[in-house]
Amino acid sequence: MSKSGMGGLLALWLLCSGTAQALELQAADQVGVDSQVSVRIVGSVDPKAFVSIVEPAQPAGEYDRYAYARSAEISVAAPTTPGTYEIRLLGADSPYPTLASRPIEVVMPTASLQAPAEVGVGQKLSVRWSGPSGAQEFLSILPATAEDGSYEHYSYVRGEGSGTVELEAPTTPGDFEIRYMTGSASIVIARQPLRVGDVAASLQAPTEAALGSTISIGWQGTGNRLDFITIVKPDAASGDYGDYAYTRDNPVKLAVPEVAGEYELRYLSADSSRIYARAPLRVGGAAASVDGPVQVEAGSEFAVRWSGPDNDLDYVAVTPVGRPNDYLNYTYTRRGSPLALGAPTEPGDYELHYLTGRSNQSLASRPLKVVPSAQPGSLRVTAGAANASGQPGPAGGASSGERLSIELILDASGSMLQKLSGQRRIDIARQALQSLVRQDIQADTPVALRVFGHRQPNACDTDLLVPLAPLDAAAMGQRIAGIEAKNLAKTPIAASLAAVADDLAGVEGRAIVILVTDGEETCGGNPEAAVQQLRQQGFEVVLNIVGFAVDDYALEQDFRRWASLGGGAYFQAKDAAALSRSIAQAAQQPFSVLDGERPVAAGVLGGEAISLKPGRYTVRALGRSQIVEVQAGTEARVNFD
Numbered sequence: 001m002s003k004s005g006m007g008g009l010l011a012l013w014l015l016c017s018g019t020a021q022a023l024e025l026q027a028a029d030q031v032g033v034d035s036q037v038s039v040r041i042v043g044s045v046d047p048k049a050f051v052s053i054v055e056p057a058q059p060a061g062e063y064d065r066y067a068y069a070r071s072a073e074i075s076v077a078a079p080t081t082p083g084t085y086e087i088r089l090l091g092a093d094s095p096y097p098t099l100a101s102r103p104i105e106v107v108m109p110t111a112s113l114q115a116p117a118e119v120g121v122g123q124k125l126s127v128r129w130s131g132p133s134g135a136q137e138f139l140s141i142l143p144a145t146a147e148d149g150s151y152e153h154y155s156y157v158r159g160e161g162s163g164t165v166e167l168e169a170p171t172t173p174g175d176f177e178i179r180y181m182t183g184s185a186s187i188v189i190a191r192q193p194l195r196v197g198d199v200a201a202s203l204q205a206p207t208e209a210a211l212g213s214t215i216s217i218g219w220q221g222t223g224n225r226l227d228f229i230t231i232v233k234p235d236a237a238s239g240d241y242g243d244y245a246y247t248r249d250n251p252v253k254l255a256v257p258e259v260a261g262e263y264e265l266r267y268l269s270a271d272s273s274r275i276y277a278r279a280p281l282r283v284g285g286a287a288a289s290v291d292g293p294v295q296v297e298a299g300s301e302f303a304v305r306w307s308g309p310d311n312d313l314d315y316v317a318v319t320p321v322g323r324p325n326d327y328l329n330y331t332y333t334r335r336g337s338p339l340a341l342g343a344p345t346e347p348g349d350y351e352l353h354y355l356t357g358r359s360n361q362s363l364a365s366r367p368l369k370v371v372p373s374a375q376p377g378s379l380r381v382t383a384g385a386a387n388a389s390g391q392p393g394p395a396g397g398a399s400s401g402e403r404l405s406i407e408l409i410l411d412a413s414g415s416m417l418q419k420l421s422g423q424r425r426i427d428i429a430r431q432a433l434q435s436l437v438r439q440d441i442q443a444d445t446p447v448a449l450r451v452f453g454h455r456q457p458n459a460c461d462t463d464l465l466v467p468l469a470p471l472d473a474a475a476m477g478q479r480i481a482g483i484e485a486k487n488l489a490k491t492p493i494a495a496s497l498a499a500v501a502d503d504l505a506g507v508e509g510r511a512i513v514i515l516v517t518d519g520e521e522t523c524g525g526n527p528e529a530a531v532q533q534l535r536q537q538g539f540e541v542v543l544n545i546v547g548f549a550v551d552d553y554a555l556e557q558d559f560r561r562w563a564s565l566g567g568g569a570y571f572q573a574k575d576a577a578a579l580s581r582s583i584a585q586a587a588q589q590p591f592s593v594l595d596g597e598r599p600v601a602a603g604v605l606g607g608e609a610i611s612l613k614p615g616r617y618t619v620r621a622l623g624r625s626q627i628v629e630v631q632a633g634t635e636a637r638v639n640f641d
Contacts (some may be wrong), residue, residue, distance in 0.1 A: 032109035048092035092471035112191035118195040122222040136183025171274035201276035205303040212311035226270035260285040288363035297373040303338040313357020376629040380609040405446040411517035413453030418486040426485040446600035455490035494525025544586035560599035569602030591621035
């Protein structure tokens with residue numbers, strides 16, 4: 001044979017020899033059953049080749065659980081039965097030849113549990129464990145007779161070889177086992193018996209309660225903080241529940257249903273699978289009445305007297321006939337009797353209802369006739385000869401040419417997450433404010449931005465997000481875009497208004513504060529006192545309030561009064577278009593119209609004329625007042641020079 005032929009055979013032998021040497025499997029000599037075995041492949045191999053652990057006598061090409069050789073180090077599941085096995089690297093294509101192999105011993109791992117021998121139903125217990133913890137091993141409590149491999153509620157073991165897991169005892173008494181199991185096949189590697197004893201549980205509560213009231217319920221039981229007490233119908237299924245209160249306090253407070261009848265108080269386990277105790281409860285009906293005028297003029301204010309349970313959030317409302325839940329405006333009964341309500345602006349037949357606060361049950365009603373109002377007049381208010389045409393000046397400049405500063409205060413409390421025509425209120429408000437700063441405010445106007453409710457739930461936070469500075473419309477728009485309402489956040493209107501003095505410190509001349517909100521003060525503050533204090537400090541501040549999606553008539557009257565007290569006006573916004581329009585108007589110099597001491601209307605200096613019933617009114621603007629007589633069918637004019 002030639003030298004070249006000999007050389008070719010030598011190269012082929014060396015190649016084959018190199019390949020055989022390259023394919024080697026490295027792994028631990030001994031592993032636990034159902035564990036994850038780390039296998040290192042030395043050498044180059046098709047990524048579709050795979051590794052499996054099988055019995056040594058198993059024919060070539062057969063396999064059990066496997067993992068593809070997509071990297072040099074892979075993990076494959078060990079068998080679930082102790083014994084001597086073989087790790088095999090199998091080729092990618094049938095008949096899956098064995099490319100490399102090595103022996104491995106699979107054993108039951110050493111594991112142990114330490115826990116109390118007996119606990120009460122539903123109680124927490126700490127379990128000390130030692131053993132494997134790298135392959136989703138877990139602990140579970142099961143009936144002592146349960147088959148191996150089954151499990152119920154469980155907790156993974158975490159740590160290096162030992163640790164503590166907190167478990168919750170079953171809610172039924174009996175003999176159980178704590179089992180320590182492997183993560184894939186649920187093989188029991190340690191177990192300990194557990195006796196679960198019953199506990200005495202009881203409820204101490206009234207047997208009768210008024211519809212919609214709140215009752216106090218004492219309890220005795222497991223002490224699990226996630227157990228709860230609920231009120232249901234006596235025939236309700238064992239896992240059913242209605243309104244509830246966790247057993248974190250003793251006694252607990254719970255609102256009674258707003259429909260009269262027979263009910264049952266139940267003390268339930270945290271998973272509602274067991275009723276620990278029960279007690280009967282009769283909910284009595286509630287007498288209620290509403291009494292007001294039979295006929296009112298469209299758009300007028302009228303008084304309604306009522307009687308009823310006056311539970312939290314109960315209210316009196318004006319509604320369409322036969323549709324008590326579709327209120328047009330309302331006032332909470334907590335404001336006393338009589339209540340002020342606003343008549344609809346469209347003549348027709350309506351109803352007055354006393355409604356419960358949580359389920360909107362009508363407890364009393366009476367018809368209400370709305371008739372056309374007398375022919376209105378109109379009022380146009382201007383400032384200076386330059387605006388006699390009725391055109392408003394640019395936001396940031398008064399109608400007289402005076403330079404203004406503006407502070408925006410935005411409500412981002414939990415209620416702003418509610419939707420209006422399919423869009424969240426906070427999203428609508430952000431869009432309106434972005435439009436204001438980018439299109440409607442004069443360039444370089446000093447502007448500040450304060451927000452409340454945007455940080456955390458159940459809090460009364462109020463923050464100055466943008467200190468007073470010449471307007472950078474793009475930067476301000478970005479800050480507004482980043483504001484997000486927080487669920488359950490509260491409404492600190494008074495605290496936000498009180499902060500205005502510091503926010504506008506050093507401002508010369510007038511400033512307009514625009515408060516955009518959809519709800520009432522919920523942080524215990526007094527907004528009226530905050531406005532009075534601000535004015536008493538000598539600030540030339542005009543407070544304009546924009547009420548967004550506000551249907552509470554009495555709250556609107558509060559807003560009107562606070563704005564009037566702050567030298568400004570209240571603007572009503574029921575939808576997105578009205579909000580944009582109202583915010584733009586609120587950035588102008590406003591005027592307010594009072595009937596006696598009661599604010600009844602508002603507008604913008606140099607803006608459109610407003611409609612008013614005939615009568616004698618006081619017009620306030622720029623810190624001054626004028627008296628005007630409005631007559632039917634004519635336009636009255638007032639000019640503040």
